[in-house]
Amino acid sequence: MTEQKEYPCDVLIIGSGAAGLSLALQLADHAKVLVLSKGALREGSTLYAQGGIAAVFDENDSIASHVSDTLVAGAGLCDKNAVQFTAEHAKEAMQWLIQQGVPFDQYQDDDGKLKYHLTREGGHSHRRILHAADATGKAVQITLVDQVRQHPNIRLLEHYHAIDLITNDDKSRCLGAYIWSQQVRQVEVVPARFVALATGGASKVYLYTSNPDVASGDGIAMAWRAGCRVANMEFNQFHPTSLYHPDAPNFLITEAMRGEGAYLKRPDGSRFMPDFDPRAELAPRDVVARAIDYEMKRLGANCVYLDISHQPADFILEHFPTIYAKCLSVGLDITKEPIPVVPAAHYTCGGVMVNLNSQTDIANLYAIGEVAYTGLHGANRMASNSLLECVVFAQAAARHILQELPATALPENLPQWDESRVSDSDExxxxxxxxxxxxxxxxxxxxxxxxxxxxxxxxxxxxxxxxxxxxxxxxxxxxxxxxxxxxxxxxxxxxxxxxxxxxxxxxxxxxxxxxxxxxxxxxxxxxxxxxxx
Missing domain, CATH: 1.20.58.100 (Fumarate reductase/succinate dehydrogenase flavoprotein-like, C-terminal domain)
Structure with missing residues (x-):
């Protein structure tokens, strides 16, 4: 059997999106961190998130309102403590991202003072969405990647796939993980004092999804096999508006477009959302997705249409440059014509059960971001609460890990991976x-x-x-x-x-x-x- 490499570390973070990289940066001044990325470090759902991040920055808004809106969107299934905890720490989390260098959009008010531009999305009663044009996730991901590459205590392994968690015999404590190098095609061992799953969701389980290829539910499956409970897996969010075009698979049309006045229309040009909900296009995603699904099936239509062409062209280009460029690349000018859209699997609201410290059922194992069930989203995630959850719970996990670190020993003599009885596949x-x-x-x-x-x-x-x-x-x-x-x-x-x-x-x-x-x-x-x- 080939001798296997080992990568001992204080904290192994499996996943390199907003949750994983935020945790790495919060820990790295006090711990040796190893970040595992299944693809390139930048690749993942965070990179493709368009709309923004919810937090109370407007003096006319309130934490109580953010909590109330989230509870309504969650249809009675949110954990109120988790919602309150998230909303209370939202501004602090956004200020940390700003300190890292995330370029959220700003404007000058009448007094010449710079303020953050806030947009509004479905389910929100106020403008509270910080954003970087219509590519917020990209701005967050690039900023965090730049920061982790510079930190001497963070080691990055790209194109590595986590296979399974390593636990003690009674599955009460996590000791590390087996990982597989896509380039060397060899299994290696990572002993770690703590392991954090930040692998994202599982929307790749569906034929049509807005998610990148890496969103294959790895962390949920690994945690389940290791002995963790999961919760609310029946609640899979289908984003109402994914671009319907053969040359543009997996391209999301942000909900912020509806927040800025876009209408959903049937093929004949008539609006239909007012027939389904008094909030019309600003209803929560589950309502909008079902309405689109119903209209498509009723009419036998391949898609419906999202139309913002009634807004001034300069307004569209300023707020939605990424969508404009993408649509133009396939022959659609959104300043003059509607966008063909269909729902697509988008977000996994359930996941590995954790507490407010991001701890799972297994000691020394944490789960953060879309892989986790915190109770924040309930039966339906409200727009722009997802990246927020990543950062808020990464900070919570970091605080807890640093508190426990001095008393936690590095595991030794972990069992090696045995592939002596397997062969290369010919099927x-x-x-x-x-x-x-x-x-x-x-x-x-x-x-x-x-x-x-x-x-x-x-x-x-x-x-x-x-x-x-x-x-x-x-x-x-x-x-x-x-x-x-x-x-x-x-x-x-x-x-x-x-x-x-x-x-x-x-x-x-x-x-x-x-x-x-x-x-x-x-x-x-x-x-x-x-x-x-």
Whole structure:
């Protein structure tokens, strides 16, 4: 067996988006940090986030209002303590990002004083969204990447895939992780005092998604296999407006466009959102996505249209330069014509259960960002609370890790990875076929609108696929596609089982067999607990 490299560190952070890099920078002055990135360091969902980050900066706004709006959007399932904690720490988190150099948009008021430009998005009662034009995530990601590359205590491993967490025998403590180099194609071992999962969500489990390829639910699956509980996996947010064009897959049209006056229209040019909700285009995402889905199915249409062309061209170019350029590249001038859009899987509201310190059920294991279930989002994430959650809970995790660091020893003599009984695969077609089948039945049976029959069919297929994939995994050396598929099928099963448990429609979970929302609010999350292995 080839001798395996080891990368001992104080803190292993798996994931390199806003959550992972924020945590690394908060820790690095006091700890040796290793950041693992499955792709290039910049790649991930943060890079593609357009709208912005919610925080109370306007004197006419209030933390109480931010809390209230979030609770309403969450449809009765938010954890009030988590919402209050997040809103109270929002401004502090944004000021930390500003200190790192994130260039949020500013303007001069009538007195010549510079102020941050705040926009408004669906579900918000005030303008409270800090943004960098329509590419906020890109500005955040580039800024944080620049900072971590300069810090001597942060080691970066790009194009490395985490395989599994290493725990002690009773799975009460996390000791590190097995990682796989995509370039060397070798498994290595990372002993760590603490491990933080910051791997993002699982929207790649669906055929159509606004997420980049790396969003394959790795952290959720690894935590589940290690023995962590997960919660609220039935609540998958479908962003209402993804560009519908064969030459532009996975391109999101920010909700901020509707916040700045864009209308959703049928193919005949008529508006339809006022027929579904008094908030019209500014209704929460679950309402808008279902309305679009309903209109497309009713009309047999391939898409609907988002129209901001009634606004002045200069206004559009100033606020939405990225969207304008992208649409123009495929022949659409958004200053003159509407944008064809469809819903796409966008955000995983559930995840690995954590407390307000970002701690999971396993000692020394943390989860931050979209991989985690904090209770902030409930049954539907409100716009621009996601990047906020990343930074707020990264700061909370950093405070707790630094408090525990002096009393936590570095694990020793971790078991090496054994691949003596496996060989190189000569059947990659199996992975390709299973991958397509999984994402297709998840889209058809576990999408925006569900039924028990569809969910039961999906569960049956997921269980069969899981057996096939596990058998394949046990006989062949790991590869990127195999590792992602192994994780995706776990996440698919968790989503389906969670959806089958909820006998109502609420927020992002809509079941035609249970179309009504129960009066008692079912305010506890849907929790799944791993069976002992």
């Amino acid at each position: 990659e077609v199996v992975i390709t076929h299973n991958w397509h089948e999984l994402r297709l039945f998840m889209w058809d049976y576990v999408g925006i609108v569900r039924t028990d029959k569809r969910l039961e069919r999906a569960l049956h297929r997921a269980e069969l696929l899981k057996q096939e994939i596990q058998e394949y995994y046990s006989h062949f050396k790991v590869s990127n596609n195999l590792l992602e598929l192994r994780n995706l099928v776990v996440v698919a099963e968790l989503i389906i089982r969670s959806a089958l448990q909820r006998k109502e429609s609420r927020g992002l979970h809509y079941n035609l067999d249970y179309p009504h929302t129960l009066d008692d609010a079912k305010s506890s999350p849907t929790i799944l607990t791993p069976r002992p292995s």
